[in-house]
Amino acid sequence: MSEATATNIVAEQFDDIEQQHDAAKLGMWVFLATEVLFFGGLFLSYTVYRFLNPEAFAAASRHTEVILGGANTAVLLFSSTLMALAVRASKMGRQRHLVILLLATALFGIFFMGIKAFEYYKDITNHLVPGANFQWHETNRGAAELFWWLYWAMTGLHAIHVTIGIVVMLVLALLAHRRRFENGNYMTIEIVGLYWHFVDIVWVFLFPLLYLAGHR
């Protein structure tokens, strides 16, 4: 990289591009640490209530759509792989590859949301939404309803994160199409990649905890 192009993208407060990259990545990792605690509160509630009602949680978990949940895990892991490849393309300066990979990443994110929407539809028709219309024909209704509260809160918060990720990915694809990430200006792509991988990790824990709490 020539001196001239490198200095163009370095902000005033940084000595060089490397320092700027380190600062950006540190900022994102600190943000992700706050996200760990954001989701952590829900995981904590889940742990406490499952500890207090192990049988009810196992029984309630058997009513989740395990095939859809499992398929969605694969979809998200695949999307993460495409994102890692997008960051790679961006570092190598392959702009066309970058656009395609960002769109593919977003597409699998949309695929995830589609499956999730179908799953929510099935949960709703099965009366598994806590509240007045919640129907439960086994013992421990209260604890089962608690499980479903946590199911909706945890998958809902995760779905919001996926939606934000999809929108950001589509905007980045448009910007990449307009050649905004040329000349080694790949930091934005890498930062958003970190976010996308984090969202993937959250689901990696949600899948066994919500769908496989009781063996099938």
Next chain:
Amino acid sequence: MERIHSPKFYWKNCAALMGLLALTWGMGYVNLGVFNLVVALFISFAKTLLIVLFFMHLRGSTRLLHLAAVTGLLWLFLMLALTLGDYFSRGWVATPR
């Protein structure tokens, strides 16, 4: 300039993650009692490690980033440990009325 891996590097990681997913899913149909949870969490942490080290490139990053990543986990651990310490130990000692 950072090191650039081959696409094969990422696809291998993807295959490992899919393998671990199949393992978690399969174990869901085997009754191991409380160990179902232990095995499931162990696999989830293994997947997290693969994603964090290779997709998020924590491997080969600066010490500062390692510290930031570990700090997130440390605070989560503190929150879980202190709260669960309370819930687990309730009723151990009779409270005077």
